[in-house]
Amino acid sequence: MLAIKDLKAGYGKLQVLYGTSFEVREKEILAVVGPNGSGKSTLLKAIFGLATIHGGKVTFNGEDITGLPPHERAKKGLAYLPQVGNTFERLSVYENLKMAGYTLDEDELKDRLEEVLSFLPYIVPFLNRKVWSLSGGERQMVAMAMALMRRAQILMIDEPTAALAPKVVSRLLKKITELRDVLGKGIILVEQNAKRALEVSDRALLLVAGQQVFLGSPQELLSDPELARMYLGVK
């Protein structure tokens, strides 16, 4: 579905990523892990068209989308959920969902809302609350619901569990696995908490200083004592 080939990217002239290649299919979670500053978030931004591409290719469903602006990529079925700024804080939850379905007609919007709320019933009680008044975990749920409103095929989620309580982290990661298992979405999950991310993922990509160090199964990565100890903090 989504294929990345030798992607080099950064911000203006500053290069952060030095060539990474992988594929993400439907019903799959790819965990992107690595130390701080390794280019994990830049990778997501580059795929979504928010960073400068220095080389390589991004293909989605067989189409080269490397040069497309972000909104065109969104229309094609890619969703990017940044760590912050992924919702409209001054709008209510309901208004956020309505904006996520901006291009839909009224009937379609209603159907999608029902569909999304049945998958994420937690947000129903605070549909009329402004997003700024929600907790971090609730906001992530709203961001996820917005991506689902657009029926995105691939969701790229950047550090969704940052600064959340352990109980909320578990609930959020469970929901992410349900996105894969129940709705069949392909997910790229960038996480600082490598251990938790690897527990729920099907494959893992390890980035170190912008270089792709490992791509394979999470078990393989965790069983490599040197990589696990040096970059993932796993003893």
Next chain:
Amino acid sequence: MKTMLTFEVFLDSLIFSNLITLMAIGLTLTYLTLKIPNFAHGDMATVGAYVVLTISRTFSLNPYLSFPLAFLTAGALSLLSYLLVYRPLSRRNANIVVLMVASIALEIIIRSSLHVYADIMSSVQKTYYRGLTYYAIKGFKEEPLRLGPHKVPVVTLTSTLTAIGITVALYLFLTRTKFGIAMRASIENPNLASTLGINVNKVYAASWFIAGGLAGLSGAFLPFRIPTSPELGWELLLKTFAASTLGGLESIFGAVIGGYAIGFAEIMGISMLSSPPFNLSTSYRPAIPIVVLIATLLIVPKGLTSIDVGKLVRRRGKSEG
């Protein structure tokens, strides 16, 4: 001691506040989109005033009939300024200082053009096109309404109904319509809005049109009370800035609160200060909104809308309990 806060002063304050509020709503809208203090905003009001004056004088019509045209003309001019000046500059990553200087330049161009226009009209209609009110229009007369012993100018009622109507309509537009919600979304986070398929440029263009239109509408009311002059809007600009800033600059409903606070403070304030025991000159009048603004911001730096009323009530309840 005889108080100078009469019913007439209250009515004057109300009319003035209505007009400042309409202008402040527009100014806030333009600030919200591009984050620039738009110095050309006051001139949209002058354009509105001259559109109505010209049509009414030329065709001997009731001024109210051309109010929609004042809205459309000033709105169109504001839209053009966005499309031809501010948007291109913004796309070239011009900073706030550059945008502000551009708005000052545009203000000078529009105001100078209005002087040229007033001169041309003076020669065409053989009437000095400055210092006129609508009452100079042939056949136009407005009898004040009676409210007990008081005479209430019709413009008090029309401007109040317009200000209330516009505020309610804007509220419904921004909270009940898809495009209105998209406007709030685009103002808050244009990047996210564009990834959702919202045409942010279209939304901003609409904001500038509405903003200019509201200033034009406000200006259309002015010649009922103030003689026309190409300098009219420019003179009102500082008060409009004071109203928007007092409301918090980033809130349309704050602009409404700021508009009424500044309007009432200025008219009632000068009425009080020019009476015994103060006996100050009325030339101090322009200082009042600025003093009110500074005093308020010293206490509430983010404007009146940043006050958490619920918190204040809870704190008061606790201290009483």
